[in-house]
Amino acid sequence: MMEIALPSLGLEPQDFHLGVLQTYDPMRIVFLGPPGSGKGTQAQRLKDYLQIVHLSTGEMLRQAHEAGTTLGIEAARFMNAGQLVPDDMVVRIVADRIRENDCQRGCLFDGFPRTVPQAQALDQLLTQRGTPLNLVIALEVSEPLLVERLLARGRADDDQQTIRERFRQYSRQTQPLLDYYASRGVLARIVAEGCPDDVFEQIRAAVETAAGAPK
Ligand code: B4P
Numbered sequence: 001m002m003e004i005a006l007p008s009l010g011l012e013p014q015d016f017h018l019g020v021l022q023t024y025d026p027m028r029i030v031f032l033g034p035p036g037s038g039k040g041t042q043a044q045r046l047k048d049y050l051q052i053v054h055l056s057t058g059e060m061l062r063q064a065h066e067a068g069t070t071l072g073i074e075a076a077r078f079m080n081a082g083q084l085v086p087d088d089m090v091v092r093i094v095a096d097r098i099r100e101n102d103c104q105r106g107c108l109f110d111g112f113p114r115t116v117p118q119a120q121a122l123d124q125l126l127t128q129r130g131t132p133l134n135l136v137i138a139l140e141v142s143e144p145l146l147v148e149r150l151l152a153r154g155r156a157d158d159d160q161q162t163i164r165e166r167f168r169q170y171s172r173q174t175q176p177l178l179d180y181y182a183s184r185g186v187l188a189r190i191v192a193e194g195c196p197d198d199v200f201e202q203i204r205a206a207v208e209t210a211a212g213a214p215k
Pocket residue numbers: 033034035036037038039040041042057058059061078079080082083084085086090110111112113114118149150152153157166192193194195196199
């Protein structure tokens with residue numbers, strides 16, 4: 001990690017740690033967690049902090065639907081039923097996106113991978129590029145609090161029945177990834193029940209540890 005001393009130029013407080021702006025070697029970081037755990041919320045903050053690409057598969061699929069593409073229309077059928085979009089569709093859009101130049105400066109994967117085959121595909125894509133994953137951040141929130149957050153958010157896929165199905169899919173298909181990444185030594189578990197600032201502070205500390213920086 002390099003440290004660049006900068007005068008205050010209207011940056012946010014989280015841009016500074018001990019009075020210096022932190023810059024890191026390019027990192028590849030995954031955000032993992034149940035629906036409503038704050039993956040999108042925290043990935044956006046970390047993107048601003050690290051100035052790297054934020055790649056949200058949920059957002060990409062919603063944009064594809066809004067644009068009326070065949071993939072987007074097909075994906076929406078699964079999303080609105082609370083199911084995961086098939087692996088091959090999701091892997092294809094991620095593979096295309098990470099080939100773009102801006103991803104060479106690091107990348108935050110928000111909500112991807114969500115299944116073991118997706119994780120294996122990501123490992124393969126990153127290994128081919130010689131840029132393995134640095135860190136997987138698992139956000140942990142109790143189910144009643146998740147339901148409260150999702151009902152308050154009120155997106156098209158946030159009704160009671162769909163939420164129940166999304167939790168079922170999460171425990172069956174995504175939870176096994178916790179062991180998958182723990183065994184590779186890249187998993188950081190974060191209790192994400194506090195306010196967004198407190199959660200971000202824990203994430204920032206985990207990133208610094210993964211980057212090899214002093215705390
Ligand atoms: P996503 O778009 O990834 O969304 P999510 O899991 O529902 O929510 P997230 O965890 O990002 O929560 P958020 O920050 O918004 O997935 C949607 C769907 O897309 C999936 O169900 C699936 O069908 C499909 N999909 C996406 N990726 C896929 C993949 N790889 N494979 C297959 N299918 C895929 O936070 C939720 C709410 O809580 C917000 O209102 C926020 O303001 C609030 N909040 C967040 N943090 C808070 C905090 N600390 N305190 C209080 N409120 C907080």
